[in-house]
Amino acid sequence: MADAVLQSARSALKEERFFDGVQLINSALEAQQAIVIKPGSGGYAAEAATEVDNQEILQNPEAFLMRVLPSLQSSQRQLLADLFALRTDLLIGLGALKRAVLDISAALLLTPENEAMSIKKMQIEGLLKSGASSVGSAKTPTTIITGFLGAGKTTLLNYILDVNHGKKIAIIENEFGEVGIDDALLNTKSAVTEENIIEMNNGCICCTVRGDLIAGLKKLHKQTTGKGKPLDGIIIETTGLADPAPVAQTFFADDFVSANMVLDGILTVVDAKHIVGQLQEEKPQDAVNEAVEQIAFADRILLNKTDLVGEADLLKVEAEIRHINKTAAIRKTQNSRVDMDFILGIKAFSLEKILMQISQNLEEELVAEHGSGHGDHGGHGGHGHEGHAHSHSHDEDCEECGHSTHRRHDYRVSSVGIQRDREVQKDKLDTFISWLVQNKGPDLYRSKGVLAVNGMSHKFVFHAVHMQFSGKPQEPWREGEKRQCKMVFIGKNLDREELNKKFDECLVK
CATH class of the missing domain: 3.40.50.300 (P-loop containing nucleotide triphosphate hydrolases)
Incomplete structure (x- = not known):
């Protein structure tokens, strides 16, 4: 079983499907943790198992390995080393160099005599010191x-x-x-x-x-x-x-x-x-x-x-x-x-720029709603509320607000911002993205988002141009940071209520 996972993950690395490969390795590592701490396995003491989070091998691998190393068999050591080493290469492909250092360090704990791995660790650390935040910087x-x-x-x-x-x-x-x-x-x-x-x-x-x-x-x-x-x-x-x-x-x-x-x-x-x-x-x-x-x-x-x-x-x-x-x-x-x-070096698709654009978009929508009861808007944006962001347009004089505005041209172009203080289920997210691309692609000029995916320690960042979608995990969620989903869609003839409804189907119940 483990050999099959390694083979599939190596294929994903070769084909540059880095995210898919990481997911495969994650599942294999969690399975190995369960075997190591299983009573009667000859591994980690059963009474300590209750104190170990079922994802500790991913979240704090060095601490976990230091405790279980004395009881690991040589075959288990080699398998875990191979998994961490391959995960290192996949993380480098994703540009997560800091995390890659953590994983290669775990592999070296298991096989300290591996000189090639020691050299690779120094190379990754060198990239970090030089200011390269990812392979993409090249x-x-x-x-x-x-x-x-x-x-x-x-x-x-x-x-x-x-x-x-x-x-x-x-x-x-x-x-x-x-x-x-x-x-x-x-x-x-x-x-x-x-x-x-x-x-x-x-x-x-x-x-x-x-x-x-x-x-x-x-x-x-x-x-x-x-x-x-x-x-x-x-x-x-x-x-x-x-x-x-x-x-x-x-x-x-x-x-x-x-x-x-x-x-x-x-x-x-x-x-x-x-x-x-x-x-x-x-x-x-x-x-x-x-x-x-x-x-x-x-x-x-x-x-x-x-x-x-x-x-x-x-x-x-x-x-x-x-x-x-x-x-x-x-x-x-x-x-x-x-x-x-x-013109150059603006990194419009970076995590920082995407979050900034989404926050600005949500704030604009809140201003359009005047923070009051116009339309059906359950609240959203910077206040951490959830609901459908709906606002009337000031294309003509607004009697409700008492604001007099000049008539603007109807461009049929709008933006829809969505924020939820909850996680999404990955399989349902895949379904949502598939629906979005196939049914709304021609009308969606740009889409950007940062999502909290259930079971994923890193922020999932995506962007799309019409029907071409690209997404990958970027930086990890910090301890104590609110896990939430933020997105913005820009296009013509957008149905705000439909987009909200479809996305809500992805949320973890």
């Missing part, structure tokens, strides 16, 4: 830039390729050649390593991809990181009318891309003078307003050409943007001049 952060034609994407890209910002960035032009990098910037004297990869004067790279994006990314990786010349970041430009989702989904769907590059965030460039008209353009009932979609997708928004509008109009523009996207950071610019730190 991946190249990649930003997707979108925005309407004329918003300033071309100006931004030319600026990045010309200014001395001290970063080595690769810019991938869109497939249709609409960007048109300034020929004067091209360093024609430098070596052209591939026919579509050209080095710029400031050390950046311009890469024109006119075919498959994945093939272009692989070629770019081969010519940079593959030759010991790693990039600080990659920027992919989409066409003016493009939905950024297919590009974003590349980072979930392709194994090579997800192993070597990480989607850092989506930046939307906005023309301050014309964006309101673009947002409010009347479309057929089932047609997509691309400008609305691009703003809804954004993690960062570059509000460009601010010198062409007055302060009052600029406030209206920001209000319209916030009506669609409550949480994206906005930077006002002229001629698309912006610090690279606003």
Whole structure:
């Protein structure tokens, strides 16, 4: 039985199904603990078994092993060492380096003569000391830039390729050649390593991809990181009318891309003078307003050409943007001049950023409800209550509140925040995610969440773009920390009541 688990977990490691592998090893370790402390097994004293939590082998492995080591048979020692060593590799794949050190230390307690394992422990500790929080830190952060034609994407890209910002960035032009990098910037004297990869004067790279994006990314990786010349970041430009989702989904769907590059965030460039008209353009009932979609997708928004509008109009523009996207950071610019730190290294899919966005979204909904009895809202958000977050919209004058507001355009785009101070059952969560992806995928632009899964010691963090879902455990729940679930869904035609009801079916009874 244990051999079969090891074989399955090794296959999961090879296929980079790290979370599945950890779950397999967890079950095997718990089973071994039960055998070790079982009366008459020749293992840990039966009378002490009542004092041992049934997950202590996972939660505090070194303390557990120190007590049971004298009574372990050699075959048990080797099996436990193999399980902890394999779990170490899986945890490294998940980026949980601190926990990986704990597990490899447990393996060394069982097999102290293993020199290879001692070296690996020192390597992991070295990564932690160098500030690397995960294996993912070695991946190249990649930003997707979108925005309407004329918003300033071309100006931004030319600026990045010309200014001395001290970063080595690769810019991938869109497939249709609409960007048109300034020929004067091209360093024609430098070596052209591939026919579509050209080095710029400031050390950046311009890469024109006119075919498959994945093939272009692989070629770019081969010519940079593959030759010991790693990039600080990659920027992919989409066409003016493009939905950024297919590009974003590349980072979930392709194994090579997800192993070597990480989607850092989506930046939307906005023309301050014309964006309101673009947002409010009347479309057929089932047609997509691309400008609305691009703003809804954004993690960062570059509000460009601010010198062409007055302060009052600029406030209206920001209000319209916030009506669609409550949480994206906005930077006002002229001629698309912006610090690279606003574009790269934002880690929009990190635990910290996801929690911050969800909390902000829930707070916005609470403000919309005025903290009182408008609509059917059982309470939620930062107050730790549970229920359906429902609010009326201030698209017109609100007689109940006495607030007079200007009529806003109905974009059919909204966000739904859900918070529950309870855990979810994993099998029911899988069912919920399957339902979400299959039935709501086309309408869901972005989804993010941090969940407390019953029996899991780490926070389960997920994010999705349309129907592409990615999730894994990240940092552990701290002692005394409230285990809760927080999520936000951004999309069109969202049914708040249905989402709440379906998720509530996942909760541990």
